[in-house]
Amino acid sequence: MNQNFLQRIEIDWNLIPYGSYLHKIDAIREIKSLNFDSPVTFFVGENGTGKSTLIEAIAVAYGFNAEGGSLNFNFSTYDSHSDLCTALKITKGFRKPEWSYFLRAESFYNVATQTEKYRDYVPEEVYYRRYGGKALHNQSHGESFLALAQANFMENGLYILDEPEAALSPQRQLTLLMEIHQLSQQGAQFIIASHSPILLGVPGAKILSFDDNHIHPIEYTETESYQVTEMFINNREYLLKRLLSTQTED
Numbered sequence: 124m125n126q127n128f129l130q131r132i133e134i135d136w137n138l139i140p141y142g143s144y145l146h147k148i149d150a151i152r153e154i155k156s157l158n159f160d161s162p163v164t165f166f167v168g169e170n171g172t173g174k175s176t177l178i179e180a181i182a183v184a185y186g187f188n189a190e191g192g193s194l195n196f197n198f199s200t201y202d203s204h205s206d207l208c209t210a211l212k213i214t215k216g217f218r219k220p221e222w223s224y225f226l227r228a229e230s231f232y233n234v235a236t237q238t239e240k241y242r243d244y245v246p247e248e249v250y251y252r253r254y255g256g257k258a259l260h261n262q263s264h265g266e267s268f269l270a271l272a273q274a275n276f277m278e279n280g281l282y283i284l285d286e287p288e289a290a291l292s293p294q295r296q297l298t299l300l301m302e303i304h305q306l307s308q309q310g311a312q313f314i315i316a317s318h319s320p321i322l323l324g325v326p327g328a329k330i331l332s333f334d335d336n337h338i339h340p341i342e343y344t345e346t347e348s349y350q351v352t353e354m355f356i357n358n359r360e361y362l363l364k365r366l367l368s369t370q371t372e373d
Contacts, residue, residue, distance in 0.1 A: 125160050127312045128223075128281045131214035132157050132181060138210035145207055148173040149336035157338065159314065161329035162307035166316040167346050168333030174316040175285050179227075180207035181314065182283045187225035191234040193275065194223050196241075220281040220312075227285035231268055235259040238271070264290050269298065276302055278309035288319035296321040320348040 133156045139145055146152050151173040166174040183189050188196040226234070238259060242250050251257050253274040259267040268290035276282060288296050296319055303313055304325050317323060323330060323346055332341045343349060355362055 125216065126218060126310070127159050127162065127216050128218055128220045129159055129181070129185065129213060129312065129314065130216045131159065132184075133212045133214075134207070135210045135212065139206055143206060145176070145205060148176065150333040150338050151177055151207070153337045157331075159312075161327065162311065163303060163313045163325050163328040164315070165323055165325075165328055165330045166314075166333060167318070167323065167330055167341075167348065169347070172333035174333050175227075176205055176207060178283060178285045178314065178316045180205060180211050181213070182225040183208035184211040184213050185223075185281075185283075187223070187283070190230040191225045191227050192237060193225075196234070196237060218279070218310075220279060222275065222277050222280040223282070224275040224280070225283045226268075226272060226275075226287060228268070228287060228289035229285070231264075231271075231290060235267060235271065265292055265295055269295050272299065273302060276306055276311070278306055278311055280306070280311045282311065282313045284313065284315040284317075286316055286318065288317055288322055293321060300325055318348050320346070320352045323348055 132154075134154050136146075136152070149172075150168065154177075166178060168174055179189060182191075186194050190196075247258075254270045255262065255266070259271060262270060268287070272284075272287070287299060291299060300322055303315075303322070307313060307325070307327075315322065323343055328343075330341050330343060330346060331338050332346070334347070
């Protein structure tokens with residue numbers, strides 16, 4: 124039985140204006156419905172294939188602020204999300220998440236700032252204890268991103284992440300991988316857009332590729348992230364020679 128909190132999405136294209144750029148994103152315009160039957164689902168694909176557009180639309184349709192945060196966050200520094208969320212219908216499961224969070228790398232600074240504003244009258248030493256003992260803006264980008272994630276990730280929660288690896292070193296990506304895997308075994312659900320060959324290695328994750336103009340499941344070793352990384356590591360000298368010689372000729 125599917126025990127995910129978010130089980131299915133459907134898109135009514137009649138609600139999206141004919142001239143919208145959304146009709147030009149090949150992988151997305153093919154969607155009528157999409158099922159989520161794994162605790163961890165990854166969106167992968169080349170830049171511009173619609174991964175982040177769909178992640179954002181799912182998050183906003185579920186009730187999150189477009190820039191990120193929990194369902195309680197209500198702020199906007201720049202309204203730039205697409206109309207896709209208005210045409211998207213979500214089918215929820217019978218379970219209700221105990222906590223939910225939407226975290227995206229590109230607007231993390233805004234979420235961290237808003238987190239500070241929501242501190243209210245809680246003493247600093249108590250409030251910051253959950254973030255490693257100090258304010259998020261007093262930590263490095265990677266430290267604060269991981270601290271915010273770890274403070275908000277818990278069992279039986281729903282988490283939507285957009286390219287979380289952008290802020291994290293390989294070592295911290297491994298830490299996040301362990302968090303995702305452990306919590307997915309404890310009732311949590313993750314939907315993640317990523318290019319990281321490390322994060323994509325979460326055991327048992329379902330990987331949906333947006334390449335080749337349609338959304339389709341692929342294996343970990345079939346992802347471009349894995350194949351390009353493996354090719355570069357195993358053939359570094361040869362590839363650099365070819366790439367740089369071509370650059371010199373140009």
